[in-house]
Amino acid sequence: MPEAPMLEIRGLDAFYGEAQALRGVDLTVAEGEVVTLVGRNGAGKTTLLRSVMGLHRQVTGELLFEGRDIVRTPAHKRARAGLGWVQDDRGVYASLTVEENLLLPPVVSDRAWALDKVYEAFPVLADRRRAGGTTLSGGEQQMLAIARVLRTGARMLLLDEPTEGLAPVIVRQIGDIIRQVKESGGTVLLIEQNVKFAATVADRHYLLAQGSVVESLDNAEFSARQAELLQHLGM
């Protein structure tokens, strides 16, 4: 594992009003790593990812991105610093065309994919570039949401359940994209309920339960304990 972590979270608590959703979460992601968050429904996975992005603000603790504390940084500046957001509902804009959806976020680094490269990798988006964003199928919208952050050159992708509810063939494509991102030196933190899928893309895994990290596993341990984990997840 490379030395300096890209993302370091220490003692993160998150609240919704009085209710506490995260309790002292410690987590690190090194540059070039693919790390998953697994856990039951309501464990706090989305809250954790939204807190990293700056969309959930009722938090205390430390959030370091590339060594800088970003707890007080507004979301748009975190995006410009290199965090690439893919929301659990895909977050495709209905009032923007496919191409406008791609062009909306500003380019943040020289890793940015040119539009041509995006269209080459996702031919379906090229075909539908002038169509309204939400006229795409669920799988196509997920492709669009991922392509959108790849185009910005985000150095670390935050993906909230990118494979949820999608057909196996699409899930495989998303796996390919994540592996491609990793090969080109990208970093990914993703929420993934599909344990089998998680084992095929990730280096490490954090198991969240009731707002806390209960286990941190490398991929070998994770794969060996798949049956047990599935049971924990209630599947």
Next chain:
Amino acid sequence: MNEVLQYTIQGLAAGSFYALSALGLAIIFGVLGVVNFAHGACYMLGAVVAAVLLDTVGLGFWPALLVVPLIMFAFGVLIERTLVRWLLALDPLYNFLLTFGLTLLLVDLVKRRYGVSGLPYERPDVLRGQIELGALRLPTYQVFVFVFSLLVCVLVWMLMTRTRIGMIVRASTERSDLAQALGINVGRWVTPVFGFGIALAGLAGVLAAPFRAITADMGSNFIIILFAVVVIGGLGSILGAVVAGFLVGLVEAFGQAYAPTFAQILIFVLMAVVVLVRPAGLFGREETAR
């Protein structure tokens, strides 16, 4: 036949004021989530400022079409920076109440300074009289107001659909937090958008100046109808605001011609029917209706 045409152009001219103002209201609501109750007062101010500038410095109608919206833009920026901004984090009701209070204040200040009787405003010579098209005779000013307003609406539409600014405004309107997570500094657009919306109301006021009685109260009834326009068109929908603006102008003109006592009621009947059939309005998205 000629009569119908006459009411049509009259309705489209009146609808122009609604369309321009509703456009401003819709854009402000979209980006800030604020229902600007002071929009009627800003329309009134547009007309008053035009009349006062004509009277004091001799600024004519044509330059007023540019100068007054600029002044109103600055006024909007001032209001947003000093007042509206501080309440944005709270329930939108607070800004609704704030702008309601602002309306009372503005109306009273104008009354105090300029009285309750109307300020005079002459239409420019070229806009007097009638245009003759074969057997048809149409009032020049009404035709001008309609064509000019339609042009402005088309320009705003192109700004919204063809430019990066428009793309950001649409994205912030649809989902502001997501736009921020994608690196858009939505906060930066809040002030100019508010100013722009107010400028559109001011422009409607200038256009109304030679056509309507310029009084402190001219915006009071206007804002009520404007709300009906926005509900009919769909809250936050730009196309809806424009189409519903002209539609309501037509309903009003024909109502006044054929059923004068029901003219206003007709507008609200139309609103009720639209809400029953399409709760989100003619062009609204279903999710904004919730």
